[in-house]
Amino acid sequence: MKAVTWQGKGTMSVEEVPDPRLSLPDDIVVKVTSTGLCGSDLHLYDPLAPFMEPGDVVGHEPMGVVEEVGPGVTALRPGDRVVVPFTISCGSCWMCSRGLHSQCEATQNHEHGTGASLFGYSRLYGQVPGAQAEYLRVPFGNALPIKVPHGPPDDRFVFLSDVLPTAWQALEYADLDPGDTVLVLGAGPIGDMCVRIARHRGLRVIVADPVAERIDRSTSYGPDVVSLTDEAPALQQVRELTRGRGADAVIDAVGMEAHGSPVAEGMAKVVALLPDRVSEPLVRSAGVDRLAALHFAIDAVRRGGTISVVGVYGGAMDPMPLMELFDKQVHLRMGQANVRRWSDEILELLLQDEDHLGVEGFATHHLPLDDAPRAYRDFRDKRDGMVKVLFRP
Known part of the structure; x- marks a missing residue:
C-alpha cells in the first residue's frame, strides 16, 4: 500500500509499504478514506526528529471503512464506517474508566515515561504505524473506533479523530459559563475550532493570531480580534x-510552534543538527520550547482565571513564572485529548441536520496522498492559505 513516511529531518516521502495485518483477536483493518495533516505532525520535522526512524509511517487523524475484523471483534463488521481516535486506548483500564484515555495503562510507554501510544508519532509514543496511508491496523476494535453512519461526507465526521475532541477538551478544562470571556491564542485548526465551539456554547470570544488568513476564518463566528504584532498593545487590547x-x-492553542524567542529557536535548530544519541536526551530534558504564547496567556488571564493549554510543548525544563501564577491564583490545566471521553457527546452534535461547527467547510485543502511531501512544506511555511489539509488515499 501507499503511505507517507518519515525519511529524515524535514523529509517526508510517499512509499510502498507492507499492508497491515491483524495481530490480535480484537484488531481491525480500516481502509482509509480521509486522513488529516495536523500541526503536531510538523513537530516530527525537527523537535521530535531524534525519536523517528526512516520509514516510519506518519499521520493520526483518519476515518474510513472497516475492511477486516479479528475473531474477538463483536462491535463492528466489515463495511462499517468508523473514525479512529489518534490516542490508542483500551477503554477499560483504571485510567480509561476515569475518562483519562490519553493515559491508558494498556498502551503507556514506560521506557520513555509517556502516556498512551499515538498513531504515527515516534518512539516516544509507541512507534505505531500511522494513518496517512491506504490502510490502517487499529487495536481494541470493540472500544476504540467511533462508528458513524454512511451518507454524510467524510468532512462531517473525520475531525472526531483529533481536532474536535482536542478543542472540546480545551473548553471543558477552561470551565466557563455562558457569557464568560475566553481568549484563544492561535487560530490554526485547533484554535479555530475552539472559537467555534465557544461561540456555540454562548461564550464571548477573543482570538489572537499573527496570520491574517487564519484570523479571517474565525471572524465569521463573531469573536473580537486582537493583533499580535506587538505584545504590549495586544495585552492592552485584551484588558x-x-x-x-x-x-x-x-x-493556548499554539504550543511549541510559538514565535518570539530567537534564543530558544536557535537552540532548537542546533539540537536538530546533533546526532540522535546526543539530541534525544536534550530534547527530553532541555528547555527548547518557545514560550511566548504561554507567557502571554499568563499575563492576559484575570486573577483567579484558568489557562487551558492545548498546544503541544516538548521541553521538560522550561522556566515557568511560578511566582506570578501563584500570586494571580491561576488554574492551569493541560494534556493530550482524551478522545473517547468526549466523542459520544460531540457525535450527537454532528448528527444533527445543521452543521453547527462548520465542519463540512473546515478543511482548506483536499489532496491526494501523493501530494503529502509538498503539503507538509506548504503547511509548515503557511503558504497558499493552508490551514487544514485532508488527504484522500
Whole structure:
C-alpha cells in the first residue's frame, strides 16, 4: 500500500509499504478514506526528529471503512464506517474508566515515561504505524473506533479523530459559563475550532493570531480580534475588552510552534543538527520550547482565571513564572485529548441536520496522498492559505 513516511529531518516521502495485518483477536483493518495533516505532525520535522526512524509511517487523524475484523471483534463488521481516535486506548483500564484515555495503562510507554501510544508519532509514543496511508491496523476494535453512519461526507465526521475532541477538551478544562470571556491564542485548526465551539456554547470570544488568513476564518463566528504584532498593545487590547481584568480563561492553542524567542529557536535548530544519541536526551530534558504564547496567556488571564493549554510543548525544563501564577491564583490545566471521553457527546452534535461547527467547510485543502511531501512544506511555511489539509488515499 501507499503511505507517507518519515525519511529524515524535514523529509517526508510517499512509499510502498507492507499492508497491515491483524495481530490480535480484537484488531481491525480500516481502509482509509480521509486522513488529516495536523500541526503536531510538523513537530516530527525537527523537535521530535531524534525519536523517528526512516520509514516510519506518519499521520493520526483518519476515518474510513472497516475492511477486516479479528475473531474477538463483536462491535463492528466489515463495511462499517468508523473514525479512529489518534490516542490508542483500551477503554477499560483504571485510567480509561476515569475518562483519562490519553493515559491508558494498556498502551503507556514506560521506557520513555509517556502516556498512551499515538498513531504515527515516534518512539516516544509507541512507534505505531500511522494513518496517512491506504490502510490502517487499529487495536481494541470493540472500544476504540467511533462508528458513524454512511451518507454524510467524510468532512462531517473525520475531525472526531483529533481536532474536535482536542478543542472540546480545551473548553471543558477552561470551565466557563455562558457569557464568560475566553481568549484563544492561535487560530490554526485547533484554535479555530475552539472559537467555534465557544461561540456555540454562548461564550464571548477573543482570538489572537499573527496570520491574517487564519484570523479571517474565525471572524465569521463573531469573536473580537486582537493583533499580535506587538505584545504590549495586544495585552492592552485584551484588558480594554475585559474591563481591565483580563480574560476569564485563556486557551493556548499554539504550543511549541510559538514565535518570539530567537534564543530558544536557535537552540532548537542546533539540537536538530546533533546526532540522535546526543539530541534525544536534550530534547527530553532541555528547555527548547518557545514560550511566548504561554507567557502571554499568563499575563492576559484575570486573577483567579484558568489557562487551558492545548498546544503541544516538548521541553521538560522550561522556566515557568511560578511566582506570578501563584500570586494571580491561576488554574492551569493541560494534556493530550482524551478522545473517547468526549466523542459520544460531540457525535450527537454532528448528527444533527445543521452543521453547527462548520465542519463540512473546515478543511482548506483536499489532496491526494501523493501530494503529502509538498503539503507538509506548504503547511509548515503557511503558504497558499493552508490551514487544514485532508488527504484522500
